[in-house]
Amino acid sequence: MNFIFPPQNQTILPIRGREEVFPVNRVYCVGRNYAAHAIEMGHDPDKEPPFFFQKNPDNILLEGNDFPYPPMTKDVHHEIEMVVALKSGGDNISADKAMDCVYGYGVSLDMTRRDLQGVMKKLGRPWEIGKAFEHSAPCSELVAAADIGHPGEGAVWLKINGETRQEGDLNQLIWKIPEMISYLSDHFTLHSGDIILTGTPSGVGPVVKGDKMHGHVAGVGDIHVNVS
Ligand code: MN
Numbered sequence: 001m002n003f004i005f006p007p008q009n010q011t012i013l014p015i016r017g018r019e020e021v022f023p024v025n026r027v028y029c030v031g032r033n034y035a036a037h038a039i040e041m042g043h044d045p046d047k048e049p050p051f052f053f054q055k056n057p058d059n060i061l062l063e064g065n066d067f068p069y070p071p072m073t074k075d076v077h078h079e080i081e082m083v084v085a086l087k088s089g090g091d092n093i094s095a096d097k098a099m100d101c102v103y104g105y106g107v108s109l110d111m112t113r114r115d116l117q118g119v120m121k122k123l124g125r126p127w128e129i130g131k132a133f134e135h136s137a138p139c140s141e142l143v144a145a146a147d148i149g150h151p152g153e154g155a156v157w158l159k160i161n162g163e164t165r166q167e168g169d170l171n172q173l174i175w176k177i178p179e180m181i182s183y184l185s186d187h188f189t190l191h192s193g194d195i196i197l198t199g200t201p202s203g204v205g206p207v208v209k210g211d212k213m214h215g216h217v218a219g220v221g222d223i224h225v226n227v228s
Pocket residue numbers: 029030031079081110199200
């Protein structure tokens with residue numbers, strides 16, 4: 001088979017302590033999966049359950065690279081999130097089978113052009129220009145569940161220039177990991193290589209050029225990304 005032009009590169013994530021790498025398929029993101037964040041965004045978590053949107057695999061920014069302040073915005077926000085990485089998928093996966101699909105975990109930043117997202121929300125339009133832009137998903141290396149187990153609780157925080165901005169705990173997730181996988185698999189066919197950004201705790205806010213972001217998920221790892 002001859003391509004009329006070379007296909008785009010496969011996005012890959014490194015894995016801590018292993019030579020193998022993780023090829024990324026789809027990138028699912030959970031919206032409003034921590035009650036305190038739903039409330040800070042002006043929503044009632046009791047009336048509006050979490051939901052999903054997607055980013056593109058090639059929006060992933062590998063750690064070690066700067067996050068370039070994106071165009072067309074004056075209000076880019078940080079959202080620290082744990083990543084769940086799948087080694088298998090399927091349709092209609094029950095919650096009690098869902099954890100069999102999990103390869104491991106990572107730490108990511110769901111960078112958001114909040115001003116553009118706000119305009120789209122008001123108009124009832126899709127969120128892509130607010131969420132799925134270039135380099136909008138900085139990701140750490142993954143860690144295998146075989147090495148660390150399945151974290152169900154532990155601190156999730158983000159510091160900017162050493163100052164804490166976001167703080168939460170994995171035990172505050174509204175949709176737990178098995179529920180996320182099960183729900184997603186009812187609506188889409190999940191595949192090995194899919195990753196899920198599991199939602200952000202409260203304290204989201206803007207970044208500016210020169211900021212040093214340091215995110216942490218207890219038991220999983222850290223991410224360090226500078227805004228340039
Ligand atoms: Mn998010």
